[in-house]
Amino acid sequence: MIRRDYLIVGAGVGGASVCEGIRQYDKKGSVMMVGNEGVLAYSRPMALKQCLGRGSPKLEEAAYLPEAWFENERIDVRLATQVTQLDIERRIAVLSTGQAVEFRKACLAMGSRARRLPVAGASLGNIFYLRTARDVLALREVAEQEVAIVVVGGGCIAAESAALLSEFPKARVTLLHRGKHLWGRRLDEQTAAWLTDYFTARGVKMLMGETLNGFEGGMVLKNVQTKSGLRVPAGGVVTALGVDLNLGLVAGTPLGYPHGTPVNDFLETDEKGIFAVGDVAAYPDRHFGVPRRLDYFDGIVAQGQLAGANLTAKKRQRFEWLPHRKLSFFDLKFDFLGDFSKPPNRVEIEGDRAGKEFVVRYYQLDILMGILFCNQPAEVVQSAREELVNRPRELKKQAAWTLAQTR
Ligand SMILES: Cc1cc2nc3c(=O)[nH]c(=O)nc-3n(C[C@H](O)[C@H](O)[C@H](O)COP(=O)(O)OP(=O)(O)OC[C@H]3O[C@@H](n4cnc5c(N)ncnc54)[C@H](O)[C@@H]3O)c2cc1C
Incomplete structure (x- = not known):
């Protein structure tokens, strides 16, 4: 049996920053971080900008920590490996390699995935659900050739992708959103309307008040269809309709709530020694009196470092963060x-x-x-x-x- 003091499930920025927090207070404890992507943690926002920006992408600049850091700190990193089972009571995890790992403490940092709506044609070719750098690189290849690109969604990733895609010389970008304005749920009406007009002025066709009905095509996408009956020709589509949390591993347990794993002020779950950070963690936001999930880079780094320190039990700090x-x-x-x-x-x-x-x-x-x-x-x-x-x-x-x- 492999034995480790700390097991980190997920090797994104949440998981990597937990390792940093552990090593700040515990230089000797054995740490294993398991991630099912084939690469070490990187900044997804920076990767999006690099892969859709001008010039060839320099993904190494988006890396969160260099590989040497994990080697020097003796972190046992298992990439392209999934944690397939987690028995919290017995403190045993099973990996997709078939190995079992006994651990003392663990941190859940499994992140989320782009939401796929159950609409007709959702798995046609040239429909992109952006999460990894590979997803964005694949989109880039299509955007370099295709003329009509449709972005579906009205939040941050939709806005950022539409803006970046509109800079491609050949691309004609349409943004389709069911709300009246971009970011209409976050902002006041005038600011949201100003932002929507700003996109129009930059050459993005803004189809507001239209709800996605489905995608049409043979193997490959041809049109995006809206509930009102519009057919928008599209050689490529980005669907940016929110995320689903990667909580399958703890589904059916008190750690697997659909809105996130509940943690206390110290980012620890009700299971002593089991922590959660990043997209999956629902922590008590004392400033606003709501359980909150952080879904952005800086906040998750702060959370991970603090959870790592708390995992060692040499430090016990509250997570007090202004969003x-x-x-x-x-x-x-x-x-x-x-x-x-x-x-x-x-x-x-x-x-x-x-x-x-x-x-x-x-x-x-x-x-x-x-x-x-x-x-x-x-x-x-x-x-x-x-x-x-x-x-x-x-x-x-x-x-x-x-x-x-x-x-
Ligand atoms: C396209 C895009 C643009 C974004 N833009 C911004 C922005 O501009 N500003 C900003 O602040 N934030 C942005 N974000 C959000 C930010 O990147 C995420 O909130 C952050 O990456 C979440 O970190 P995480 O470590 O919680 O999860 P993730 O980065 O998702 O990492 C979790 C990892 O765990 C893996 N995993 C899941 N289950 C298992 C398992 N059972 N076993 C092993 N591994 C597992 C996942 O595959 C993943 O690799 C953006 C995100 C995306 C996708």
């Missing part, structure tokens, strides 16, 4: 600070949308919930954090109460 997602495309750089999960009932704008430099504050019942920054320097974003972190004591109490009700 902060960064995103950039065209000549726009956005910082989303705070909570954008519910529509605001009041907004305040500073600056000028047309001038592409502005800040919007989002309120619910006069409580500041989130701040959107467009093309603002890091110092401006940093100094505004205090406004959200230092919200009145009563709000924090209320947040704690709401969280207690959701447990």
Whole structure:
């Protein structure tokens, strides 16, 4: 039997940063990290930009940590290997190689996969569900040749992909979204409308208010069909319709909730010694009183490093994180600070949308919930954090109460 002190399931940025956190406090404990992709952790946002950007992609620049780091730190990395079974009570995992591994503590970092809708033609050729660098490289090859590309979705990955694809010399890009505007669920109507128009001005055809019905073609895609009966010719499609969590390994257990593995402030599950980080982990957000999953790079690195430290038991830190997602495309750089999960009932704008430099504050019942920054320097974003972190004591109490009700 292979025995390890720590088992990390998933070798994405979540898993890799857990290894960093462990090694900060435990230099000797044996660590195994198992990942079913054939490569070490890399930044998926950077890979998307590299693979769809100008010039040949330099994927090595997207690597999160060099291979030498894992060797020097004696991390037993098993790539292209799946953890197929996990018995948490007996602390035994089975790998796709057939080996069994006995572990003392573990961290779940299995991430997520692009959602596939059960619509007609969903598995035709030239339909892309972006997750790995390989997926994006395959899309690039098609985008270099095909004229009509349709992006389906209205969130961050849809916006970023449509913007990058529109820079391909031959490509004519259409973005199809069931909402009235791009990012309409996150932003106020005027800002979402401004952003939608911005894409139009950059040559992307914006088909708003249209719901995907299915894909048509023989083996290979020909048209995208909408529920209203539109047929949009397409040589390639990107479907960016959200993600499904990779929780099959713990399905049917209290760690396998569809909305994420519940963890406490220390990122530990109800099973002592079993932690979870990244896309799969639902942690208590004390700032806003909601269970939250982080689905962006910087936050996951912070989570992984902290969970790793806590796994060693030489440190016990709470994960207190103000949500902060960064995103950039065209000549726009956005910082989303705070909570954008519910529509605001009041907004305040500073600056000028047309001038592409502005800040919007989002309120619910006069409580500041989130701040959107467009093309603002890091110092401006940093100094505004205090406004959200230092919200009145009563709000924090209320947040704690709401969280207690959701447990
Ligand atoms: C196209 C794209 C664009 C993005 N753009 C941005 C952006 O601009 N900004 C930003 O902040 N974030 C962005 N993100 C999100 C960010 O990359 C993810 O939230 C982050 O990668 C999640 O890290 P993770 O380690 O939790 O999961 P993952 O990166 O998904 O890693 C988990 C790994 O575990 C593997 N795995 C699953 N089950 C098993 C098992 N049983 N055994 C072994 N291995 C297993 C998975 O295959 C995967 O390799 C983007 C993501 C994508 C896909």
